[in-house]
Amino acid sequence: MSPQQGIEHVTDKRIRQTLVRMTLIGLAYYAGAWIGVHQTITPEGIAVLWPPNAVLLAAFLVLPFRQWPAVAVAALCAELAADLPSFPLPAALAFGLINLLETSVAAWLIRHFTGGEFSFRHLRNGACFLLFGPLLSSTVAALLGAGVYLALGRADSSYLMLWRLWWFGDALGLLLLTPLFVTLWQRLASRHPLRFSLAGGAELLLLWVATVLIGMLAFVQDTPTQLSFHFSPILLVPLGIWSALRFGVAGATLTVSLIASLAVGHLTRGIYPYPGIEPQDAVWVTQEYLAIVAVLSVGLAILLHEIAQQRLTLIRQDNELKAQNSLLEARIAERTADLEHANQALQQANTQLEKVATTDFLTGFPNRRHFETQAQRELNRLALDQSKAALIMFDLDHFKSINDIHGHEAGDAVLRELVAPVQAALRPSDLFARLGGEEFVILLSHANRQQARHVAERIRDALGALEIVQGTTRIHVSASFGVAQWDGSADLHRLIQQADMALYRAKGSGRNCVMT
Template identity: 30%
Template sequence: MFAGLYAVFAAFSLATTQTEHGIALIWPSSGVLFAGLLLSTRQSRLLLLALIAPVSMAVNMAFGATFAIAAGLTLANVLEGAIAVAIACGLDGRCGRFDDPRWIARFVIASVCASAASALIASVATGAIDSPTFLYSWFKTVFLGMLIVAPVIVTGVHTVSDRTRIAFDRRKILAAGLFATVSIVATFGQTDYPLLFLPVVAIVFVTFIAGVAGALVMICAITIAATISLIVGTSPITFVSDPLQKIYFTQFYLLTIFASSLPPAALLARSRAQMAEIELRKAQHDAAQAFAHVGHWRYCLRTNTSQWSDGMLAIYGLDPKVDRARNLEHGSIVEELEGHVRETLKKAVLDRQPFTLAARILNAQGESRYIESAGDVEIENGKVVAIFGVLKDVTNHVTALRQLAVEKERAEALAQKSQRLSETDQLTGIANRRKLLDTLGREIARSEREHTDLSILMIDVDHFKSINDRFGHAVGDEVLKRLANLGSTTLRKGDLFGRLGGEEFLAILPSASAETAAHIGERLRRECEELDWPKIAKLDGVTISLGVAMCQFGYDETSLLHAADTALYESKRSGRNRLTIADRDGSIEKAAKLISASRR
């Protein structure tokens, strides 16, 4: 991709931005190559450089360069990319980000070194080593290409690939974009007034709104506008008459734009990132404090007095400036837990072991709070003299756990409901095609694993289209609902009856031979035929045709359904209102005789 972009930009620059002096305003291909190398891994960078070499040769020769000169210019192009990425990425080979001022400085240094080396090699290749104009123009165009194009591509790729995106106010973005567009058009779309300051104002505004990405987009947009204005003759730099000097001034202007916008944008981004980090840490600190609600206490067995920390008093709803420490329970522990707390503390004293306890208290305001406490005993001269511990208000935690349990139960109920809805035919309330096919696949696997029988019934309503056409879809829907009810009540426990689609139904019969399935199907056929259809839907009668197939070794869902569908088709072809069995060898004659006999 980068090799293709390199070729397109190189050809475009040679074709459109050359002046009569043979000097381009900017060489974007250098920026494309630099960006591609920055975004590539170490292993793929050599491949990219190898792909760029023939592309550069072809483009240079296409625009009139001899083979020798094209080879020299190609060497300059390839080495400039290699030098730039080596300096920018250093020993670790990793690309930085353009919201880091240090990385920007390193990127600029790499661009300067690579551009200088490229200009020197190109001047030797073209025999212009003694031409300061050639050296300067080559250096400046490559340098500008790297400075302006590479950051835009790299930042764009990072922005797209970042999992977390910064949320911007769309209205502010639109306003900034509109102001920037008007500023650029007003500056580079006319020659009467040199409004070169307008893009500077616009880039400051856009940078403040959109950060580094906005600054880079503005730099790129100004560069494109400046290039086009030089080509079509609308450059606002009318105070410079010499075309060559006008190009030099435009290049200097673009460098000034870059230097005055990207570093401040990076500093602004760093400042915003630091502020966001401070706010995050503050929020985490506040959350930790709010969650902790920790206090400590000590009860002296000699004097029967207690010492409480301010945090302890706060947990009990007491004012540290007014209230005194009390015994741990002091009447606040709910009645059903008082005995538990006393026994826990008594056991700790007798066993001389650490303890933990949990209880619920009523604070001074009558609010119910949940607490946890852990502590140990103090021993002096072999005697237990005091009990001390740390107490924590875990009300929020307990409440959250209870709420989580409620939400979990609700989510599980919703998931089960969604599962049922996704597997249920909305019209009939029975299993839908998805449920049928999933179940059929599992039953085929179980049949092969456990060497048990498995048969299916495929059912189709006879002349259903005629029913819909003559009596309307409401009557047709009622027929499908009645048949669904018949199927659900006729089948055995463990069987599954569902609607495949339209007027076609399927019954999955685990542990059923073809003959068993045929008898079940025949019972369903008779009950459907004998139903009081004139009373239900004002119909003379409704019949069904059925096809039975038994799962054979090697069958999958498709082959088993095909066998049942073939038998169903035979029932239809033979006059409808009948059942046909697909035999093991695919024949249906024996099955048809069996059913005919059962019907007689």
């Protein structure tokens, strides 16, 4: 298979996967809409929750942004297919666009504030989902949806009543089902489905059996006088907490969905667990109850998961620290045994380091930093004695040409060879250093300008007579000199500047000369 054919094969495979995925999302959205219309409506016509937006928000949260347009098309087609039997095309299209706006804006905000990759594994992610999904986006979408209902002229309720019905049903669907869909989706995508040990599976089965039994009794309207023990929906809250403690986010979302299905099933059959209140109020109270159970159970599961991850991180870091401590102790014991030898080596290293820090490696003479320290100290001493001094700066003429023509090894050889003739022209008390490159400096204590010029001329003559042999090549050099007289008060940098200016005058005068 050629590279082009391989690319086309991969592209076709991705297109097929996207089409299959969008088809499944559209079917799931349609199924959610059908359930919302036929299975979550009370006999009085009150919608308890709206599932399809949970499917859409879950898809937007887990799929990459480039697939959002395809998700939107699939959801809009499913919305039209579900609504057209009951609503005119403009209304069905408006409902679909409102749902798309709600879920896409919520998903974008959630992913923006959680770093892009979303999962219900961090408390911050759960808080962002709760804020931007059920609380914010559903509220705004309800304002638009209630307006569409009023425009249709089919509603006999006020705008605020329609807004509240839309908001509660939509927000509850997101709150109950989106964590479930996202968690299961990511488990399947990572090829790590839910797995429990035999004991864990038995415990989960016992939990769900208890949930069903208590739910069948708790969501029935009765009074404490009819039974010796009153089954209240509040008894299901510990079961939600149990699922969060033992089975994590996946177990908590499944258990909360089971509790919600029991509550909605009773409501749609006209069975209300709260005696003495109107059906609408009973639905609202149940919706609020389910929201509290979902936030408590799923939020606790997320918190426990985050704590567990932090605990594992701390354990790993502690183990790494213990391993490092053990290694450190072994090294300390080894070093202690060789302490005397190490101290000797350290002293030698310090001596060598001091030499390296103060010496030019090529010529063996002091480097610029050491020269400046020693020279400034010498000028301070001379100032106290009211003595004189002079400074010579010189650099080799056309040194770059030597490097370019004969190579850098030849240039290094030239620098090494000029040390001996320069040193022969100096006194032991004179300070000589390499400033850098081919530039050198000499501080002459107790010397005036004329004496310094004489020394510079001797060095110039010695360098002119110097012949450096590099292989079969013989190299001759010359140098330009600048001399400055110290006035007894200027600091070293000023004195160097004066000598440097004289050096530039020497170069400008044809090189191979001394200028003051």
